[in-house]
Amino acid sequence: MAAATAAAALPVSGFAQTGTLVTKPIPSSGEALPVIGLGTWITFNVGNDPQARAGCTEVMRHFFARGGRLIDSSPMYGSSQPVIGHGLQALGRTRDVFSAEKIWTSSGARGPEQIEASRRHWAVPRFDLMQVHNLLSWQEHLPKLQQMKADGRLRYVGITTSEGRRHGEFEAIMRDHDLDFIQVTYNLLDRAAERRILPLARERGIAVLANRPFREGPLIDRLKRHPLPPWAAEIDCANWAQFALKFIVSHPAVTCAIPATTSVAHVEENMGAAYGRMPDEAMRRRMIAHVEAL
């Protein structure tokens, strides 16, 4: 299950919980990764609005302060990349962030150019993880990404999909290619990945990033209409966000969930899921039954 490291939690406003940060190892390297990351879809696409950019920087400040490391983005996400870069530079975190990016172009030839443009936006020396976004032209991109990894210009290579799309092709790539990471949709209600993708990831030693943990908001909005069950305290959940995230990251194959937010209060809630007790299999089944009955 989850390995625990002794990363000290910094005191932050409105959140008293301290303790050990829960991490999981990336199977291909053993490197420990905190189980909660930060997504940027929609939330960080704020353009050149200085006020909103400052808000995103605050979200990142609290994310890092609570022990977060992995931030995920894509060239498809509008201005998210320069907004991340702005925040990383303001916080002095360009070298220790775990940068998870994507390649999103149908042209294999334009791939390296796009990666370099993304890197300049992030202002990082190199990306930790580069993923083929939604399998777009993966046949052309994957060999180039593997070569970049061999040359030391990337640390990890992966592929992504969302909402259960193209799982058949996804599985075939997982079987036939050397991948460090996959990214799929997985949450309390969207569990199609449990059938084949997640077991295959364990079998092949591939780390898993779980996207859309709250179905981009509607899932958490729905849960918040109901009281948190008292037994959620048994797994140290203080709110629904932690309930939903702990369910995801307690799956043995899942390495990290990547909720997105523009709210400091929400990033605090989300990061709380990286601390305390995690559900076991019986508790996970109870969580599913409870949420499906709401």
Added chain:
Amino acid sequence: MTEWWTYRLSDFLLFSPQTYYRLFELYNAAIWPMQVPALAAGLGILALLRRGGAAPGRTTGVLLGLGWLWTAWVYHRGWYAPINWAADYYAIGFAAQGALLLLSAAWPGRLAVASGLKRARTGWGIVVFAIVAHAMLPLLLGRPVLQAEVFGIAPDPTATATLGALLAMHLIRWELLVLPLLWCVITSLTLWTMDSPEAFVMPVIALLAILQAVRGKA
């Protein structure tokens, strides 16, 4: 794109409603006082459409064309593109519409105002809405007035004013109606996906314009 049927409209919305409306606020502040000549041009178009004739039609075409070109370059390329990569394509469409309007204005007899027709009166009403009421929508919907979308410098009122003005012309020029109608579809889908209360405005005006245009000389 494979499995396209599994995608929802919201999968293509790259930004939040807050970011979208705040964009207009920042844009308006940055280009101030361009709103003044833009509104003056809009009021000028209203006056020209009341007068009727060839020269008012051509001047209207020039003013509309300049609005489309400004919106292509300054709004779409400069402001919308950072949060929506599709805006670069929108800019091309707006520039094409601007060029078409200027070419039509330069071509004698292509644009002549026929103020006596019933559809011309409807068109005049649409232009009034585009220039006056559209800018007031934020106030009506409880948003800051600084988020106003102004004719000639913002895409939606520029498109609807163009539809209205073209209805007031002696002959319906369908080639000039296509891109404004297409923009009505694009923007209404964006607003609808954002659950914006004004999402119905553009489709209603577009439908009204189509109905009036197909009636021809009525």
